[in-house]
Amino acid sequence: MKDRGYYKKFGGAYLPEMLVSTFDELVEIFQTAKNDPGFWEEYVDIMSTYSCRPTPITFAQNLTRHFGGARIYVKREDLNHTGAHKANNVIGQGLLVKRMGKTRVIAETGAGQHGVATATMAARFGFKCTIYMGEVDVQRQRPNVFWMERLGAEVITVTEGTRILKDAINESFRDWVTHMDTTHYVLGTACGPHPFPEMVSYFQSIIGQEARKQILDQAGGLPDRIYACVGGGSNALGIFNAFLDDPVDLVGVEAGGEGLETGRHASRLSSKDASVGVAQGYKTYFLQDNDGQMRETHSVAAGLDYVGVSPILAQYAETGRIRFEAATDREVMDALSLTIQKEGLIPALESAHAFAQALKEAPAMTPKDIILINQSGRGDKDIFTIADAFADPKWQAFIKEKAEGYHA
Amino acid sequence: MLESYLDNRLKQKEILLMTHIVLGYPTFEDAFKIIESMVNAGVDLMELQIPFSEPIADGPVILHANQKALAKGATVKKCVDFAKTVAETFEIPFLFMSYYNILFKYGVERFVDTMAENGLQGAIVPDLPPEEGKDYLEAMDKHRLSPILIFSPSTSDERMNYLGAFGRGFIYCVARKGVTGVDTDFSRQLENYLVRCRKATDLPLALGFGVKERADIDFLKGKADIAVIGSETIRLVDKEGVGAVEAFIKTLR
Numbered sequence: 296m297k298d299r300g301y302y303k304k305f306g307g308a309y310l311p312e313m314l315v316s317t318f319d320e321l322v323e324i325f326q327t328a329k330n331d332p333g334f335w336e337e338y339v340d341i342m343s344t345y346s347c348r349p350t351p352i353t354f355a356q357n358l359t360r361h362f363g364g365a366r367i368y369v370k371r372e373d374l375n376h377t378g379a380h381k382a383n384n385v386i387g388q389g390l391l392v393k394r395m396g397k398t399r400v401i402a403e404t405g406a407g408q409h410g411v412a413t414a415t416m417a418a419r420f421g422f423k424c425t426i427y428m429g430e431v432d433v434q435r436q437r438p439n440v441f442w443m444e445r446l447g448a449e450v451i452t453v454t455e456g457t458r459i460l461k462d463a464i465n466e467s468f469r470d471w472v473t474h475m476d477t478t479h480y481v482l483g484t485a486c487g488p489h490p491f492p493e494m495v496s497y498f499q500s501i502i503g504q505e506a507r508k509q510i511l512d513q514a515g516g517l518p519d520r521i522y523a524c525v526g527g528g529s530n531a532l533g534i535f536n537a538f539l540d541d542p543v544d545l546v547g548v549e550a551g552g553e554g555l556e557t558g559r560h561a562s563r564l565s566s567k568d569a570s571v572g573v574a575q576g577y578k579t580y581f582l583q584d585n586d587g588q589m590r591e592t593h594s595v596a597a598g599l600d601y602v603g604v605s606p607i608l609a610q611y612a613e614t615g616r617i618r619f620e621a622a623t624d625r626e627v628m629d630a631l632s633l634t635i636q637k638e639g640l641i642p643a644l645e646s647a648h649a650f651a652q653a654l655k656e657a658p659a660m661t662p663k664d665i666i667l668i669n670q671s672g673r674g675d676k677d678i679f680t681i682a683d684a685f686a687d688p689k690w691q692a693f694i695k696e697k698a699e700g701y702h703a
Numbered sequence: 704m705l706e707s708y709l710d711n712r713l714k715q716k717e718i719l720l721m722t723h724i725v726l727g728y729p730t731f732e733d734a735f736k737i738i739e740s741m742v743n744a745g746v747d748l749m750e751l752q753i754p755f756s757e758p759i760a761d762g763p764v765i766l767h768a769n770q771k772a773l774a775k776g777a778t779v780k781k782c783v784d785f786a787k788t789v790a791e792t793f794e795i796p797f798l799f800m801s802y803y804n805i806l807f808k809y810g811v812e813r814f815v816d817t818m819a820e821n822g823l824q825g826a827i828v829p830d831l832p833p834e835e836g837k838d839y840l841e842a843m844d845k846h847r848l849s850p851i852l853i854f855s856p857s858t859s860d861e862r863m864n865y866l867g868a869f870g871r872g873f874i875y876c877v878a879r880k881g882v883t884g885v886d887t888d889f890s891r892q893l894e895n896y897l898v899r900c901r902k903a904t905d906l907p908l909a910l911g912f913g914v915k916e917r918a919d920i921d922f923l924k925g926k927a928d929i930a931v932i933g934s935e936t937i938r939l940v941d942k943e944g945v946g947a948v949e950a951f952i953k954t955l956r
């Protein structure tokens with residue numbers, strides 16, 4: 296093993312022997328690419344011609360006026376091709392797959408955004424593609440399943456374990472350990488064994504690089520606080536990275552589910568329920584019992600419904616450089632509703648966690664203060680969940696009619 | 704010590720047999736009966752797997768056994784106590800098999816102390832390469848227990864030498880890519896791989912993954928020292944019940 300990637304005591308590479316040589320190859324390819332100035336140029340070029348980079352920053356003037364506190368700006372990762380920051384990571388890893396000469400990619404997905412991004416990249420670059428998705432997530436993010444299949448990917452429903460993101464990751468590893476000669480596993484977040492945390496945050500750092508320039512230009516200064524939702528941690532690290540040395544309060548927002556006190560949540564760093572452990576190839580805080588068995592997690596947002604968290608974020612939680620908060624499902628729905636009505640923005644349920652926390656804190660701040668929210672993705676995929684949350688009668692009538700049309 | 708036990712046995716038999724069970728599956732009582740049948744049928748040593756919720760190196764058969772054992776209330780404490788009884792009752796050596804988080808949460812040193820007290824002879828931890836396992840290897844060494852290291856077909860000669868230096872007891876050679884419980888092609892290629900393993904270490908070689916019948920074991924004679932039967936007995940118990948185990952193991956010898 297070439298190098299193990301520790302962030303204080305977190306991270307590492309707890310690999311089955313079968314995968315050690317595959318990881319050695321990946322570490323080498325990634326380091327070589329990183330040291331090649333042409334590589335980042337090629338990456339930025341694709342991201343600006345195939346996706347929509349740089350994504351803009353939007354001044355949320357109506358929300359700002361509504362609360363009368365801090366000035367609110369939004370980084371628009373929803374305008375990336377495929378509708379989320381996930382494309383940044385996927386295109387980057389796709390370029391590495393080409394360098395390695397592999398012909399097939401696999402990925403886990405929770406919200407389906409990473410799956411759609413991977414299936415899109417595979418279509419564009421000419422790779423075969425298999426996506427693993429928990430049965431619960433297939434149900435709640437059905438539109439993305441449809442698009443993955445249209446894009447030519449095989450979507451495998453995972454019925455093991457808790458049937459969500461972590462279980463999809465396990466199945467991806469089981470596939471990889473069988474097919475690593477031809478296949479690259481495009482892990483979707485800054486978790487897993489080294490080099491994934493480093494590599495995924497490297498590609499996502501494009502968010503913060505752009506955002507820092509944009510906010511200085513548009514707002515005339517650095518933000519006082521930046522909010523990002525935290526599933527595995529890739530969009531948060533992507534935007535935070537550029538501001539680590541600035542006097543900026545960085546706030547990671549986890550899924551509070553039905554409330555931290557209920558135990559039904561996915562808050563690893565903002566609750567007291569998680570402890571340090573080793574699973575899925577890396578060491579971090581996990582929601583687990585005293586024996587080390589992983590617990591069931593809960594969130595309205597499939598992409599945040601995960602037992603572990605980036606080792607890089609675990610490190611910053613311990614040093615105190617990043618503050619971690621939780622937003623409940625209820626708070627998220629309210630923030631989502633308000634944002635849609637006031638700004639005409641439709642954040643993904645994941646991203647709406649960042650909005651919820653920002654909107655909690657903004658009123659107590661002053662118009663001299665600037666806050667920046669990372670809108671990691673758009674909410675189109677959540678149409679069924681949001682319609683249910685608001686018990687939309689016209690939508691229900693439409694679905695019934697549609698079902699009749701299929702003679703269901 | 705495990706090594707001298709294996710040496711002695713290998714003087715009497717051409718190839719030894721190691722079997723595997725998941726603790727608490729189907730129940731602890733049944734697991735005890737399975738072990739008894741296996742010992743009666745002439746098994747030489749056994750792996751006792753402490754179930755884990757995320758067994759990424761295991762295929763569907765062992766994965767389901769892990770999940771069901773946990774659902775029925777298997778805890779690490781129950782597994783450890785059970786293993787103590789088993790090691791006191793039967794003559795053959797027993798090893799723990801589990802994923803690293805089980806040891807880590809228990810406390811690596813405390814876990815190894817407990818193994819020694821309870822009469823276990825070694826452990827297989829498939830997600831703990833020696834680079835990450837310094838504490839574990841030191842604790843095992845202190846108690847003269849055997850950390851079983853793993854070779855795979857994708858392991859380079861150089862790395863086999865490196866791993867071999869940390870291994871005690873025997874080396875577990877994974878027969879092929881993939882997870883447990885899938886068929887293995889017992890071919891020339893496998894033979895060449897075992898020759899490569901043999902060159903890298905003086906320890907006995909165990910070959911596991913996909914071994915399920917007499918013909919497989921006959922193929923391995925002269926090439927490996929221990930044949931490992933894993934998923935196949937769980938499959939059998941699922942289909943035909945605990946009573947079928949003894950006769951099945953006897954067909955392998």
Ligand SMILES: Cc1ncc(COP(=O)(O)O)c(C=O)c1O
Pocket residue numbers: 379380381405406407408409483484485524525526527528529530531597598599643645646671672673
């Ligand atoms: C839109 C969106 N935001 C955020 C996330 C959470 O992932 P991460 O914490 O890696 O950014 C997801 C994951 O599926 C997502 O789809």
